Amino acid sequence: MNEFTNSAQFFISVANDLKKGRISLHSPLEEIILKTCRNKLAYIDNRKDAKEKYGYDLWSGIDEKLLKDQGVARRLLYSESQQFPDFLFKTQEHNGRCVAGSLMELKDSKGGNIASFNSTIPTKYKSLKEIDVINGNNLVSKIARVIDGKVSLGEDYLSFQRRCAYLVRTHKDTDKVRVSVVDGSFFETVPKEHLFYQMFLNTLQSHLERKEIQISPETLEKVRETLSHITDQTIIASSQIIEGASVRPRLRIMAEVHPEGNPHSKFYPEIVEGSFNLILQSTSQVDEIKEEVLSSIPEIDVFSIHHKRNGEHTVFQFGKRKRLTQYL
DSSP states (O other): OOTTHHHHHHHHHHHHHHHHTSSOTTSOHHHHHHHHOTTOEEEESBHHHHHHTTOOOTTTTOOHHHHHHTTOOGGGTTSBOOOSOSEEEOEEEETTEEEEOOEEEEEEOSSSSOOOBOSSOOOSEEOHHHHHHHHTSSHHHHHHHHHHGGGGGSTTTTTOOEEEEEEEEESTTSTTOEEEEEEGGGTOOSOHHHHHHHHHHHHHHHHHHHTTOOOOHHHHHHHHHHHTTOOOHHHHTSOOOOTTOSSOOOOOOOBOOOGGGOTTSTTOTTSOTTOEEEEEEOOHHHHHHHHHHHHHOTTOEEEEEEETTTEEEEEEEEOOHHHHGGGO
16 A cells, blocks of 8 residues: 555546536635545544535444444534644555555645645644644544544554645636645655754744843753754643643644745746646655556646755646646
């Protein structure tokens, strides 16, 4: 089982539905996912709209007694939880281990910039255990376990590192629209562990400069070494108990995308207006799915782009300008 299977199959389904006119590049991103992922999702954040607007009932075929036994309250069945992520694909099992089960977050923007990440740092992988800590509760894993059923009984279910994908649209509602399924590798160009401690180090240095405090290079190096141990987002994001405090503060990390990390920016002219793309870091696993994608959608163009900060990425592109007008 290929770790890019969920993204590849989703891309194929969307391209087919674009050809058939079931959706367009201007359709709500939620609609694009829900119309093309029938019975493939283990978690939907906005379950209310999924059912009422798009006819996708996450709980179809699920015994109400099972929901009660798993602690899923009735009020949660068709609500919007505002948790991370927006969607989670069903987990599968291969040789006794969890596979697939990728998460997908939506990023929609009227302009050319990618909308900010308000819940977490975009990365290649996240586990359900990490997601629960980031959210401050276990709602996502609780719902996913109900939908995944027996697969969720595996020892590695919560710790399994799931591939992160981001459905990104820029210039929505215009002829300049671009839509891409972007693998988390396009955003995680340095290890997240380095990113976290460097963020705290930068904050310290800014305070020292503002207060005109001078410290020796030796002391600064010791501070740097100490801060280098701050690497775990599950600890950073968890509530803290401070002696004497009547509140429990917690850090909610946000992120903005640098232009060179935006596949729809001027740095990547190959991602043309009006196209739908699948963008994956070039690996042997990407080579494995290439034949499947091309055989399913002959109109696909496959090429490489060089990420300015993270090397070669493979792009599967549907809808060059000469073919795109019917999909808008």
